[in-house]
Amino acid sequence: MAVREWFAGQEILLTGVTSDIGNVVLEKLLRSCPGVKAIHLIVRSRNNQTNEDRIKNIFASPGFERLRQQCPDAISRVKTIEGNLVYDDLGVIEDQLNILKNVSVVIHAGGPHDALFEFCSELPSLKAASAVMNLFKQRRKTSNDESFPNIPLSILRVPAVGPALKEPMPGFLNVFKGATALMVGAGYALGDDNLPASILPVDIAANTLIASAWGKATSTEKENVTIYNSPALNCTWRRLIESGRKASKKFPYPSFGMRGMTANPWLHWFVVLFFEWLPSVLCDTILQVLGTKPRIVDDHLRIRTALQALDPVLSRSWPTDQKSLTELNNRMSPEDQEEFFVTPEIDLETYVLCAAAGVKKLCPNNNAKIVNMFKFVLCAALAVALFFMVFI
Template identity: 25%
Template sequence: MKEGNEKVPIPKYFQGKSLLITGGSGFLGKVLIEKLLRSCPDISIIYILLRPKKGKTLQERVEAITSIPLFDLLKSTYPENVQKIVPIYGDVTELGLGLSNESRKILIESVNIIYHAAASVRFDDSLKDAIILNTRGTREVALLAREMKHLELLVHISTTYCHTDKQIIEEKIYPTEIDWKQSINIAESLDSHTLNIFASHYMNSFPNSYTFTKRLSEDLLTELCSGRIPTVIIRPSIVISTADEPMPGWIDNFNGPVGLLCACGKGILRSLYTDPDLIADYIPVDMAVKGIIGVTWLDALEKNQDNSKQLQISVFNASNNNVNSITYRELMAIGDKVTKYYPFHNTLWLPQMTITKFYILHYIRIIFFHVIPALFIDGLLKMAGKKFRLLKIQRKIFIANMALHYFITQTWTFKNDKALRALKMLLPSDYKDFYLDPKDHEPYLYFINATMGVKKYLFKEDPKDLDIGKKHYFRMLIINIIFNILWYLGLFYVFVFKLNILDCFKDILHYIYTYFCNL
């Protein structure tokens, strides 16, 4: 890490190194690969664990990954670096990672740094599948790492939400009472249906299989790696679209807050069940990646200076805690403003989101603003001879909202002192490419870029063509006003003329008047 008495800049540290990345085809994995090849251009090689998919060979999958807009800046600056991505046939769900003897030997002989980012982030995964991929897969990576002859660091990408049984999550290892070995044995021996029967009891206080298996993964790394190989665990919070690099607003999935933004912007999601005053902890994916690279460098620096720390496990929390906090109320206000001035094309209704922490009120809103309109529109589509699926979409949104319920109705404090300290340790020459400060990013501007990214990369709309969206938004506004007038007139008619509410009200007033007059 040093030349003489000087710290080595981050690109210099990565110079000539061979990396192995699992989960390289995932959202965070792709951003990590692009950033490493662009900002550390002298990296020797990046092996990524892949398997053939949808009839594509490994090389075709690499070409598909690098053909997306995310890699355009890399291709214009260091086009030759794309060739440094080398696919290795493997599967994290298989024993031994599904590696051939030849591939395993290559990795053992050459890899210097491992980034283990492969994981299922689906909250509704069966416990069996989640344990096999997230926990046993991590075990197989750790066992491979222990064989590597030139390994300098194993970096495990975890999540801040794997310790939600604690109100304050510090940057340290938390042991669990559940045995990770036993969990793997159970997952290997039982079928999914049988395991799911007692899954909630087995997971105890954990809200889903994702957080549970990521917690077990940290436990097994402590047992398998501590005192044996240099290891870093970094826990990002909710990872969302890019803030700056390589372009603002890049996204490739509907997960998390982006999915809510899309559903709200399309006029499908009208009610959100959460406490509006709770903090929404998220981190743009490019900031998370800068943090991952930065703590890799920092950990190597500190362990180079103090040999007693060489084989200790370091933990970093990559979160927005006490940096650029924003509540769900503020987030929804921003969302309403953004979707008004940068509306999506072909919205189904006027975007109007309401937040409540009262489940009964939320449930009533779901019935009136989600289910009934979906049934009405599906009925019209059916009469027109077209496919009707809005009710099905509303069902998926409801399930997704309830899956997020545990996380958006509570708040935690994720201590990030060590992660923030890594920023202060950067050399001036590294500031341009690796310095990050969430305070520099104004939330409103960020979500404008996020919305434009959703329009371009997910909905395939031209972000420059705002007139289409604005005209449609105005039409939806007029329809919404007319509908509300008719709705309230209808209620007035029913209550006044059909239910004789006025007569009932007069009788009540007369009774009260008579009662007080007779006192």
């Protein structure tokens, strides 16, 4: 049975919908699986916004523009439930717990998972559950690990998530993370650039979560847990950075960030301090003198935070066994392989170019003119200083 056909009539519980992967999973399910009966979202109220307000903001975001055009009534299949993944029964009140008794598929796209897995074990109609886990945050587990409940579960292990390859649009991103900052040359990174670039496009992650749930439910295998390792970009970090250098000629990221990577912590510290942080501080100081709100340092700190979160991925290699993923792909029909692509060929140059364009479109940066002008002033001042040192 095809993936789309199997999902027809199913009730799905989706957690982590406010994450980058969760956003794309929701959009993909609503657009590609029109027969889904209902999608229940566990979302907690936050920052003076109700859970329904947060979902409305998601539907109004650029990532759902294609869905709004093609399936304007899709939101009617979405049911929002107040809850919290760290609590027993996911913090859901008793009346709404009864609604979830009909859930047959659980997709966990982000957040704590222990309470969720226990909740899954109590769902009488559960056919399959799929979950994403960060390799550098979760200890390795095997299918025989006793900490997993006795449920039909598939797990996708990912080191880092990058912009979309194709859907909902090439280069799409809704969170500026370390992988994207590295690709567009927003800052200098600490790591081994000879290691494989362990970045998984967000739409491949979403497709794998959806397809693996189908695969688990329709499989004849008796194993409770199936582990999937994310496919690599088939390049090193060095080559990825070089591709980003080419893309930046068309879509430059406006910051004082130095493009590149080093395994030497002292060199990394020196470059970040004197070529990124110090120019940012000087630029903000001038802005303050001119009566303009300083903002370059804030952007620098945001980029540094994003890249630091990527440090564990850049310093070691990660599992690359693709046997389970290949078997899943081979079980899918040609139409499903096209619609729910889990092992596509990736043209690196095109992917990085679309990522740079996506950053420019979806994460507009108002610092471009200021940064470029300040760079020109610094270069001019340096040239004048060298001239006096040499000829005078």
